[in-house]
Amino acid sequence: MATIEQAQVIKKQHLIDPEICIRCNTCEETCPIDAITHDGTNYVVKPDVCNHCMACVAPCPTGAIDNWQPVHAEKMYSIDEQYTWDELPAPLALDVPDIPAVADAGTTDVNTEADAEVTIQGSNYVAGSQIPPWSASHSYTNLYGTRNVVTATVSGNYRLTDDASDSDIRHVVLDFGDAPFPVLEGQSIGIIPPGTDAGERLHHARQYSLASPRDGERPRYNNVSITVKRVVQDYDGNAVKGVCSNYVCDLQKGDKVQVIGPFGHTFLMPNHPGANIIMICTGTGSAPMRAMTERRRRKHLEGQGDARGKLMLFFGARCKEELPYFGPLNKLPKDFIDINFAFSRTPGQPKKYVQDVMRERLPDLLALLKDEDTYIYVCGVKGMESGVLEVLQEAATAGGMVWPELHATLRQKGRLHLETY
Numbered sequence: 001m002a003t004i005e006q007a008q009v010i011k012k013q014h015l016i017d018p019e020i021c022i023r024c025n026t027c028e029e030t031c032p033i034d035a036i037t038h039d040g041t042n043y044v045v046k047p048d049v050c051n052h053c054m055a056c057v058a059p060c061p062t063g064a065i066d067n068w069q070p071v072h073a074e075k076m077y078s079i080d081e082q083y084t085w086d087e088l089p090a091p092l093a094l095d096v097p098d099i100p101a102v103a104d105a106g107t108t109d110v111n112t113e114a115d116a117e118v119t120i121q122g123s124n125y126v127a128g129s130q131i132p133p134w135s136a137s138h139s140y141t142n143l144y145g146t147r148n149v150v151t152a153t154v155s156g157n158y159r160l161t162d163d164a165s166d167s168d169i170r171h172v173v174l175d176f177g178d179a180p181f182p183v184l185e186g187q188s189i190g191i192i193p194p195g196t197d198a199g200e201r202l203h204h205a206r207q208y209s210l211a212s213p214r215d216g217e218r219p220r221y222n223n224v225s226i227t228v229k230r231v232v233q234d235y236d237g238n239a240v241k242g243v244c245s246n247y248v249c250d251l252q253k254g255d256k257v258q259v260i261g262p263f264g265h266t267f268l269m270p271n272h273p274g275a276n277i278i279m280i281c282t283g284t285g286s287a288p289m290r291a292m293t294e295r296r297r298r299k300h301l302e303g304q305g306d307a308r309g310k311l312m313l314f315f316g317a318r319c320k321e322e323l324p325y326f327g328p329l330n331k332l333p334k335d336f337i338d339i340n341f342a343f344s345r346t347p348g349q350p351k352k353y354v355q356d357v358m359r360e361r362l363p364d365l366l367a368l369l370k371d372e373d374t375y376i377y378v379c380g381v382k383g384m385e386s387g388v389l390e391v392l393q394e395a396a397t398a399g400g401m402v403w404p405e406l407h408a409t410l411r412q413k414g415r416l417h418l419e420t421y
């Protein structure tokens, strides 16, 4: 039992475990009051800002965010101290209030702390759903972490982009042998590149979406595929050699790779074969769309399809030579999937982005938006979300629907999923 004196001076401090965190930025994007920040090494929580609202806990793919340690109020760990950590400090033996539980997605008052003052307004500030579709399968997450990595063997590494293109995107197949690695379409894995960073710390894992369906890249094999772009320029266009993407793109058949995960429990496809799926992506954001499309294709081949369940794809790239899976996509029957490409740099052609092509299909988008069995997935470059949401709003408004209401319904019913990086 805490004494009155202890209760006044002991607090729970919200911390991020640097050993598990894969630096995906999800928590920083989610926190409604900017309590999370990062440097080149660690993601950290500002002790003087965090109000323990829990909004960041459910979206974190690894669980690294869910750490609450008892500390003396006057000796909370500063962000500068947290930046130096390779692992969390051992918890102090102090008597504290209950550790907060993970909040339910969509809950209005998600604050379980008796002493915190601020409450957030549900999950309104997150544009996408924080729950999966009702008919999604149950996903397994975090089966492997940095303390129990699983080793996969490379069984293939193929270039997807045209040899003449300077964009090197690869399809890499990883085999888990007899190690259990159950996955679903829309989930991702973490890859730990070998070696250490400039501070001589082990490299942290990078996240890659699965491009293969749940029953394996090769049906009934314990293998997965990923779609990886070799990073040779940073976001400002400066030359850089991305640590993990270059490592993965250079892997040879037979090489061993350290993997953690799987991650993700919301960006999952509906199992219901009559559900419509609208997929909107750019570049390597096509990985989860390939996984979902392939799942549907295999179900159709097994005679378990449903003609009511439409697939509509909007896929943007600079030109067709840089579009992963261009050839195989073009071979899919038109009555199986409605494909719409948008190329922004085809010589002699006007620039087209995914939003432009979506606008050309407004009546068809509207018809799907009106159907309660429609699920929307957006994946690709950061910054595409707002343009896509704008077009969805235009389609809804054109059809006499009230966008804020429709948007809230899509989000609350697990029907709008956004993943950009």
Ligand SMILES: Cc1cc2nc3c(=O)[nH]c(=O)nc-3n(C[C@H](O)[C@H](O)[C@H](O)COP(=O)(O)OP(=O)(O)OC[C@H]3O[C@@H](n4cnc5c(N)ncnc54)[C@H](O)[C@@H]3O)c2cc1C
Pocket (backbone or CB within 6 Å): 024, 025, 188, 206, 207, 208, 209, 210, 226, 227, 228, 229, 230, 231, 233, 234, 235, 240, 241, 242, 243, 244, 245, 246, 284, 285, 287, 419, 420, 421
């Ligand atoms: C949920 C999620 C899913 C992802 N799925 C995929 C996927 O399916 N395929 C894939 O290729 N990547 C994916 N990524 C991105 C991937 O995790 C890495 O961030 C990416 O491969 C770069 O890692 P790196 O180690 O090569 O670069 P780093 O060494 O970490 O970074 C080098 C420099 O490049 C910049 N940089 C990092 N990424 C990019 C980029 N994409 N474009 C331009 N500059 C960049 C960094 O800011 C840094 O300055 C995903 C990320 C997230 C969060």
Ligand code: SF4
Pocket (backbone or CB within 6 Å): 016, 020, 021, 022, 023, 024, 025, 026, 027, 028, 043, 059, 060, 061, 062, 063, 064, 065
């Ligand atoms: S793994 Fe979790 S704690 Fe780390 S950056 Fe991503 S969301 Fe934040």
Ligand code: SF4
Pocket (backbone or CB within 6 Å): 014, 030, 031, 032, 033, 034, 035, 036, 045, 049, 050, 051, 052, 053, 054, 055, 056, 057
């Ligand atoms: S608990 Fe709330 S305030 Fe604290 S870091 Fe997470 S989202 Fe931000």
